[in-house]
Amino acid sequence: MSNNCFVMKCGGSTLAALPDAFFLDLKKLQDEGTIPVIVHGGGPAISDTLGKLGIETEFVNGLRKTNEAVLDVVEMVLSGQINKEIVRKIQKSGAKALGLSGVDGHLIQAKPVANAHEVGLVGDVTHVNAEIIQGIVRMGYMPVVAPVGIGEGAQRYNINADTAAGAVASHIGVERMIVVTDVPGIMKTVDGEKRVLPVVTVADIEQMITSGEIYGGMIPKVRAAIQCIQGDVKEVVIVNGSEPEVLSKVLRGDKIGTRIQR
Ligand SMILES: Nc1ncnc2c1ncn2[C@@H]1O[C@H](COP(=O)(O)OP(=O)(O)O)[C@@H](O)[C@H]1O
Ligand SMILES: CC(=O)N[C@@H](CCC(=O)OP(=O)(O)O)C(=O)O
Numbered sequence: 001m002s003n004n005c006f007v008m009k010c011g012g013s014t015l016a017a018l019p020d021a022f023f024l025d026l027k028k029l030q031d032e033g034t035i036p037v038i039v040h041g042g043g044p045a046i047s048d049t050l051g052k053l054g055i056e057t058e059f060v061n062g063l064r065k066t067n068e069a070v071l072d073v074v075e076m077v078l079s080g081q082i083n084k085e086i087v088r089k090i091q092k093s094g095a096k097a098l099g100l101s102g103v104d105g106h107l108i109q110a111k112p113v114a115n116a117h118e119v120g121l122v123g124d125v126t127h128v129n130a131e132i133i134q135g136i137v138r139m140g141y142m143p144v145v146a147p148v149g150i151g152e153g154a155q156r157y158n159i160n161a162d163t164a165a166g167a168v169a170s171h172i173g174v175e176r177m178i179v180v181t182d183v184p185g186i187m188k189t190v191d192g193e194k195r196v197l198p199v200v201t202v203a204d205i206e207q208m209i210t211s212g213e214i215y216g217g218m219i220p221k222v223r224a225a226i227q228c229i230q231g232d233v234k235e236v237v238i239v240n241g242s243e244p245e246v247l248s249k250v251l252r253g254d255k256i257g258t259r260i261q262r
Helices: 020-031 043-052 068-092 130-138 161-172 202-211 218-229 246-252
Strands: 005-010 035-040 097-101 108-112 123-128 142-146 148-150 156-158 176-181 187-190 193-196 235-240 258-261
Touching: 005 161, 020 035, 020 068, 020 246, 035 068, 035 130, 035 161, 043 068, 068 097, 068 142, 068 148, 068 156, 097 130, 108 156, 108 161, 123 161, 130 142, 130 161, 161 176, 161 218, 176 218, 176 246, 202 218, 218 235, 218 258, 235 246
Parallel strands: 005 035, 005 176, 035 142, 097 142, 108 148, 176 235
Antiparallel strands: 108 123, 148 156, 187 193, 235 258
16 A cells, blocks of 8 residues: 555544544545555444443453444444544545445454453454455545444444554555544653653553553554554654644654554
């Protein structure tokens, strides 16, 4: 894949709060020929709908315990509600977007995770059909991907959005993944003051997970980052989506967010 593409993961924690300016930045990048390949989450919206339907939900090490009833809701919320909301917002900015899920065209192929006995129908990515992404980009659209995977026997799987984004970045061969979330980067308390770390290495991350300084929803992000920078992806940058022109700033190399490098 040409290096004018980058993967952007957009978390459910931040989607509703993304300002119009964020989408105008996407439009500017598309006009300049820099194409974002978007993979989105939607965890809070899934929990919300499950709650309204009276279906109980539980997380095991950051992964949602998923059965067929939960999968119905995951697919409806991610591939329906959230995916189309993002596509509409991008189109409102004047840019061109095309939404699909990992099921469409066998885009994200998956197998059960190693601890399927604990979490059920949660998937690990085995392959990404890069041709579909390349085709959409060639047609002049930015792909917007919902993280539902497809496996043997046409079984659907719920895939953590950070994991799905990392796998897409690795398989389509981009140099950079930008993770847009609700915090300005990986934070650490130094001398009693919370600071954003501008750069972290894999060793720093492992140490911070062990010490508990990286926890919860940050864990799948850094794990996905470590996995992708072991391949062709050169860096993963974690940023806050409410920062003005955040994507352009990262791509320019400004000092912003946390850069995870080899
Ligand atoms: N060291 C850390 N620095 C910043 N945030 C952290 C850290 N460790 C854990 N977090 C948590 O990770 C959250 C982001 O993950 P999550 O809520 O899953 O976001 P998203 O919906 O964008 O995937 C932050 O809001 C914060 O509570
Ligand atoms: C297996 C698993 O946990 N899947 C996630 C998929 C959505 C997601 O990851 O959304 P965020 O990026 O907003 O967290 C879930 O069901 O919530």
